[in-house]
Amino acid sequence: MTHNNDHVVIIGGGGTAIATMYDLCLRGFKVTLIEKGELTSGTTGRHHGQLHCGARYAMGDKNIAKECMTESALLRKIAPNAIEYNMGMFVALNDDDMQYKDNFIQCCLDADIPAREIPISLAFEYEKELNRNIKAAVMVPDGTIDPWRLAISFAAGALKTGNAEIKTYHEVIAINKNASNIESVTVINHISHKKETILGDIFINAGGPWAGKIAELAGIDLPVSPSPGTMLAAKKRISNMVVSRLHEAGDGDIVVPQRQLTIIGSTQWLSDNPDINRVPQEDIDFLNKSAIDIFPCFKNLEYHTAWAAARPLYGKHSTSEGVRNLSRDYIAVDHEKHDGVDNMISIVGGKATTLRAMGEVVSDMLCKKVGLDIKGRTSEIILPNYREYYRGGRNGQTD
Amino acid sequence: MDRQTRNYSISIKREDDKYMDFSLDLDSSLTVIDALDEIRIKMDPTLTYRHSCHHGSCGTCACIINSKERLACMTFLNEFEDNKITIEPLNSFKKISDLVVDISSMVNNMKGSTYLRETEVNKDSLKPNGIFTWERFENCIECGSCVSACPVKTDFIGPAPLASINREISKQTDEKAIEKLKDRAFESDGVDACDKHYLCSKVCPTKVSPGKHINDLRKMKSENQ
Ligand SMILES: Cc1cc2nc3c(=O)[nH]c(=O)nc-3n(C[C@H](O)[C@H](O)[C@H](O)COP(=O)(O)OP(=O)(O)OC[C@H]3O[C@@H](n4cnc5c(N)ncnc54)[C@H](O)[C@@H]3O)c2cc1C
Ligand code: SF4
Ligand code: FES
Numbered sequence: 001m002t003h004n005n006d007h008v009v010i011i012g013g014g015g016t017a018i019a020t021m022y023d024l025c026l027r028g029f030k031v032t033l034i035e036k037g038e039l040t041s042g043t044t045g046r047h048h049g050q051l052h053c054g055a056r057y058a059m060g061d062k063n064i065a066k067e068c069m070t071e072s073a074l075l076r077k078i079a080p081n082a083i084e085y086n087m088g089m090f091v092a093l094n095d096d097d098m099q100y101k102d103n104f105i106q107c108c109l110d111a112d113i114p115a116r117e118i119p120i121s122l123a124f125e126y127e128k129e130l131n132r133n134i135k136a137a138v139m140v141p142d143g144t145i146d147p148w149r150l151a152i153s154f155a156a157g158a159l160k161t162g163n164a165e166i167k168t169y170h171e172v173i174a175i176n177k178n179a180s181n182i183e184s185v186t187v188i189n190h191i192s193h194k195k196e197t198i199l200g201d202i203f204i205n206a207g208g209p210w211a212g213k214i215a216e217l218a219g220i221d222l223p224v225s226p227s228p229g230t231m232l233a234a235k236k237r238i239s240n241m242v243v244s245r246l247h248e249a250g251d252g253d254i255v256v257p258q259r260q261l262t263i264i265g266s267t268q269w270l271s272d273n274p275d276i277n278r279v280p281q282e283d284i285d286f287l288n289k290s291a292i293d294i295f296p297c298f299k300n301l302e303y304h305t306a307w308a309a310a311r312p313l314y315g316k317h318s319t320s321e322g323v324r325n326l327s328r329d330y331i332a333v334d335h336e337k338h339d340g341v342d343n344m345i346s347i348v349g350g351k352a353t354t355l356r357a358m359g360e361v362v363s364d365m366l367c368k369k370v371g372l373d374i375k376g377r378t379s380e381i382i383l384p385n386y387r388e389y390y391r392g393g394r395n396g397q398t399d
Numbered sequence: 400m401d402r403q404t405r406n407y408s409i410s411i412k413r414e415d416d417k418y419m420d421f422s423l424d425l426d427s428s429l430t431v432i433d434a435l436d437e438i439r440i441k442m443d444p445t446l447t448y449r450h451s452c453h454h455g456s457c458g459t460c461a462c463i464i465n466s467k468e469r470l471a472c473m474t475f476l477n478e479f480e481d482n483k484i485t486i487e488p489l490n491s492f493k494k495i496s497d498l499v500v501d502i503s504s505m506v507n508n509m510k511g512s513t514y515l516r517e518t519e520v521n522k523d524s525l526k527p528n529g530i531f532t533w534e535r536f537e538n539c540i541e542c543g544s545c546v547s548a549c550p551v552k553t554d555f556i557g558p559a560p561l562a563s564i565n566r567e568i569s570k571q572t573d574e575k576a577i578e579k580l581k582d583r584a585f586e587s588d589g590v591d592a593c594d595k596h597y598l599c600s601k602v603c604p605t606k607v608s609p610g611k612h613i614n615d616l617r618k619m620k621s622e623n624q
Contacts, residue, residue: 038449045451081514148457191496240533307453390506
């Protein structure tokens with residue numbers, strides 16, 4: 001294999017950054033990952049937990065749907081300990097929903113998602129607590145992710161190569177350029193409280209909803225809209241499958257069972273600040289009602305908690321409606337081409353389900369940029385058990 | 400739920416075991432993890448603590464809150480009537496900084512060929528093609544609360560690792576593997592080191608009841624002899 005001496009610095013420690021680190025480490029690069037808090041303390045840890053087979057996106061964007069199908073199947077293979085795989089069901093609750101049914105199934109099939117309508121009686125056999133008034137049920141291969149354990153399985157894979165250095169509790173506060181070339185980043189080590197300079201050859205901005213702020217440190221205008229949403233959890237598991245409303249993807253239309261919980265999500269609002277610390281009461285009330293529409297017994301369940309996280313959407317819009325229409329796809333931007341900064345790439349958007357693919361796309365872009373022809377191998381290798389992340393001590397930190 | 404803005408006094412055990420006090424206005428429906436976020440973002444960016452899921456699933460945020468091991472993300476501010484909260488890192492683990500402790504010593508003793516188990520929901524129903532059992536993650540989220548609360552100070556692998564051994568024994572079909580697991584549990588730092596305080600079961604946020612698992616193992620041991 002071609003060996004290369006390039007040292008890659010990744011800014012961020014969410015799923016995208018971690019999967020990118022793993023991919024590059026397998027290709028032989030030395031990688032330093034810098035995260036201001038614990039790994040996945042941004043959006044990744046807090047997401048809804050749906051392993052998307054793509055059905056949710058089938059009517060809106062066939063390519064996203066197709067990629068989710070491929071990636072969800074791959075993740076089940078390479079990270080089985082981080083996924084509950086009980087499949088998913090889309091249910092039509094009223095005549096409006098019914099109008100989408102045939103098109104929904106067709107769009108799924110067009111995206112290679114094996115959607116299949118089942119008799120309502122069978123739907124009740126699978127999920128006893130479902131609203132008795134459902135009019136149709138379609139099975140799809142969805143599942144549930146443990147966001148933390150999926151991400152640290154990738155981190156464990158990276159550590160195992162010996163090429164990864166993980167600096168948690170290190171916050172990037174400056175990006176230092178010499179003309180068009182980034183030479184280093186300045187970080188504050190929140191453990192020692194000291195400033196440090198970290199040199200690198202190539203820099204990757206995987207800052208999720210903070211990616212716009214990070215790009216700004218390099219003088220780059222990267223349009224990112226942090227788009228927060230609320231999730232609500234009740235204390236009891238009432239289904240095995242992920243159950244979604246069969247209609248155009250909207251708010252409060254996915255119920256994800258996880259461990260001993262039932263989680264309904266989500267909503268969407270506009271914010272310039274990815275650090276959100278409020279959960280609007282109207283969101284909680286709305287989600288509660290939406291869950292009861294699908295599972296009437298939800299109203300008897302004990303409140304567990306509600307929380308919010310910000311989607312890293314690529315693009316800018318001044319209205320909530322505009323932001324809602326921004327693509328859910330991800331994009332990798334080579335700032336040499338677009339912004340005259342030679343050695344930085346940003347990766348923004350996507351889903352937790354597509355973390356591996358995102359890591360592969362940035363790594364391919366990086367290899368091409370430095371003129372190396374090394375293939376990604378992350379789809380072929382079963383990841384280590386997530387507990388391996390702790391093997392070397394210090395919760396996986398390497399310094 | 401009670402939702403009022405109130406002033407909270409939050410005391411956090413930090414470097415060199417010194418306590419640092421913060422006073423801030425917060426919505427009482429928020430949690431201790433939200434309060435820590437608020438302090439970090441608005442008052443002191445150097446504050447370090449672990450967190451990820453914010454809904455009691457990842458297990459990273461356990462600390463000692465008003466003298467008891469709790470998940471910070473599942474501890475609501477409105478339960479503190481005097482608005483005073485003291486937050487300390489877990490005991491028994493090596494401290495990394497502020498509220499961050501190194502739980503590797505516990506995780507490296509955990510066993511389990513799979514993190515999945517059968518669900519309690521609708522067990523006997525028909526299942527779609529390709530699904531043999533409805534599955535879910537194990538209860539133990541590896542938060543370390545039980546290890547911290549356990550008063551045993553001699554060599555002891557701890558409640559969560561022993562619970563994981565018992566869970567794995569119940570899932571394993573291979574006799575040799577079961578024997579190996581038992582051997583591990585019966586070493587001197589295993590079940591015999593437990594002093595039967597059962598604080599582990601009291602503090603566990605996900606009702607693993609490690610104490611019950613330890614008793615199961617103890618019974619196996621006496622049957623073996
Ligand atoms: C409400 C909601 C529900 C969702 N549900 C699902 C779902 O069910 N299934 C699914 O597949 N996807 C879901 N998603 C999408 C998914 O969560 C995100 O796309 C994904 O987690 C983004 O990961 P990331 O690594 O790009 O960003 P992040 O996880 O946010 O990572 C960025 C990291 O950068 C760090 N950082 C920022 N600034 C700095 C700095 N200066 N120095 C160092 N580090 C820094 C942050 O601390 C953060 O950890 C959901 C998203 C939301 C908001
Ligand atoms: S047994 Fe309970 S208290 Fe102990 S680590 Fe597991 S979840 Fe935490
Ligand atoms: S942050 Fe995950 S359990 Fe508290």
